[in-house]
Amino acid sequence: MTSSDLDADRCFLSYAVELSRRQAAAGLGGPFGAIVVRDGLIIAEGGNEVTAGNDPTAHAEIVAIRRACSSIGNFSLAGATIYASCEPCPMCLAAIYWARLDRLVFANTRAEAAAIGFDDALIYDEIPKPFDQRLLPTLRLALPEALEPFRIWQTSTTKVPY
Amino acid sequence: MTSSDLDADRCFLSYAVELSRRQAAAGLGGPFGAIVVRDGLIIAEGGNEVTAGNDPTAHAEIVAIRRACSSIGNFSLAGATIYASCEPCPMCLAAIYWARLDRLVFANTRAEAAAIGFDDALIYDEIPKPFDQRLLPTLRLALPEALEPFRIWQTSTTKVPY
Numbered sequence: 001m002t003s004s005d006l007d008a009d010r011c012f013l014s015y016a017v018e019l020s021r022r023q024a025a026a027g028l029g030g031p032f033g034a035i036v037v038r039d040g041l042i043i044a045e046g047g048n049e050v051t052a053g054n055d056p057t058a059h060a061e062i063v064a065i066r067r068a069c070s071s072i073g074n075f076s077l078a079g080a081t082i083y084a085s086c087e088p089c090p091m092c093l094a095a096i097y098w099a100r101l102d103r104l105v106f107a108n109t110r111a112e113a114a115a116i117g118f119d120d121a122l123i124y125d126e127i128p129k130p131f132d133q134r135l136l137p138t139l140r141l142a143l144p145e146a147l148e149p150f151r152i153w154q155t156s157t158t159k160v161p162y
Numbered sequence: 163m164t165s166s167d168l169d170a171d172r173c174f175l176s177y178a179v180e181l182s183r184r185q186a187a188a189g190l191g192g193p194f195g196a197i198v199v200r201d202g203l204i205i206a207e208g209g210n211e212v213t214a215g216n217d218p219t220a221h222a223e224i225v226a227i228r229r230a231c232s233s234i235g236n237f238s239l240a241g242a243t244i245y246a247s248c249e250p251c252p253m254c255l256a257a258i259y260w261a262r263l264d265r266l267v268f269a270n271t272r273a274e275a276a277a278i279g280f281d282d283a284l285i286y287d288e289i290p291k292p293f294d295q296r297l298l299p300t301l302r303l304a305l306p307e308a309l310e311p312f313r314i315w316q317t318s319t320t321k322v323p324y
Contacts, residue, residue, distance in 0.1 A: 013303055021311040027320045031311035051322040055228050056237045056261040057219070066217050075218045085308060090289050091260060094253035096298065097285045099218040104293075104300045107308035116312045117323070123259045127252050128290050131266075136258065138266045141172060146179045146247060146269035149193035150278045152186040159189055160213035161279070 009105050012037050012083045015045075017107055020060070020085035023047035030118060031085075034060040036068035036101070038080035044068035060084065061092035065099045075162060076100045086113050089120040090127055171267050174199050174245045178207075179269055182222070182247035185209035192280060193247075196222040198230035198263070200242035206230035222246065223254035227261045237324060238262045248275050251282040252289055 012035060019033025029048035036044045046063030050056055061084050069075055078100045086108040088096060096104060110120060122135070131138045153159060174197060181195025191210035198206045208225030212218055223246050231237055240262045248270040250258060258266060272282060284297070293300045315321060 009301060010303060010305070014305060014307065017305055017308045017311065020308075021314065024311040024314040024318065024321075027318060027322070029322075030324070031315040033311075050237050050260075051324055054231045054235055054237045056231060056239075056324075057224050057228055057257050062219050066219055069216045069218060073216055075212050075216045077218075085311065087293065087302070089256060089260075091253050091256035093289055094251060094256065094282075094285050095219050097288065098212075098251075098253060102299070104298055106300070106302055107305045108312065109302070112309065112312065116316050120256075123256050124290065126259065127255055128286065131249065136266055137264070138268070139171060140249070140268055140271070141175055143172070143176060143179055143269045145176065146182075147274065149179065149183040149186040149195075149247065150270065150274065152183065153193040154278050156186065156189065159186075162192070162213055162218075 008040070009083075012042070012081075013085075013105050013107055015042070016060075016083040017085045019045055019047050023060070028052045029058070031116075032060040034064040034082060034084040036064050036077060036080050036082050038077070043071050043080065057091065059089065059092050061088050062095055065095055065101075069099070078102065081105060086110075086118075090123050170202070171245075174204070174243075175247075175267050175269055177204070178222075178245040179247045181207055181209050185222070190214045191220070192222075193278075194222040196226040196244060196246040198226050198239060198242050198244050200239070205233050205242065219253065221251065221254050223250050224257055227257055227263075231261070240264065243267060248272075248280075252285050 016033045024031035032048040044067035046060045049058040081103040084106040087110045178195045186193035194210040206229035208222045210222045211220040243265040246268040249272045
């Protein structure tokens with residue numbers, strides 16, 4: 001990484017932090033911001049909208065990813081970097097993989113977020129467990145008809161693979 | 163659990179599976195469906211819309227959670243159960259925790275999904291790792307201004323905690 005790459009990273013990350021500040025100051029949601037950058041251009045930005053939008057999935061990173069994909073008309077953000085004001089939670093981290101982002105840059109750590117009440121340690125602990133050992137009561141029912149849609153998908157000639 | 167509880171679970175799960183079949187048959191997205199049920203009523207349903215909606219976060223569970231919250235005007239789904247045609251991926255699982263759902267019921271397993279090309283094993287492997295040991299190139303930059311929005315949040319008297 002050259003010093004100008006690092007300068008660009010600092011600049012873009014600083015903007016994501018500014019979004020988090022605006023979000024907190026306006027009382028629109030948690031103090032989190034994120035942007036998606038490709039080829040040196042910001043293609044989308046997002047702030048946490050969980051409470052303002054009544055959407056528990058509307059973390060800044062998810063909002064930015066959805067807007068970026070909408071903006072470029074593609075479900076893949078390959079070649080792009082996401083800048084997040086804070087270390088992503090497991091939901092956002094998984095979304096970053098699904099979106100095929102190339103790279104993640106963040107500022108505040110999950111420990112710093114936990115210190116102000118945004119604690120995702122429980123979710124980090126739960127995800128790797130077998131489903132029947134999680135705190136979330138979970139039941140698996142093997143329905144005989146459930147695999148038929150998988151067969152339809154497998155044999156479809158018109159599907160859009162992803 | 164009584165037999166009528168199990169009957170209800172089978173019935174609701176079967177409907178989630180039917181959504182997955184429709185999604186696959188119509189070529190709208192991956193063969194996945196989910197519904198959110200509270201007090202015996204379906205409050206939202208969702209199918210995978212990743213390709214149709216150009217949204218890599220639009221897994222069936224996320225779509226159902228967002229619609230359920232929108233429908234009841236609340237970011238919490240406490241007291242509700244999510245029925246998913248397939249075992250949720252880590253993104254959806256984390257979203258289930260953030261949405262405070264009480265319970266999860268699913269049919270197909272992650273191994274069955276992997277067998278038709280929907281493999282989330284890599285994401286399950288990556289999430290528990292320290293960020294600097296993941297396959298996703300990740301950089302942490304401790305910006306001096308980044309904690310200020312956290313302080314604004316902490317001292318805000320008008321915030322909506324969640």
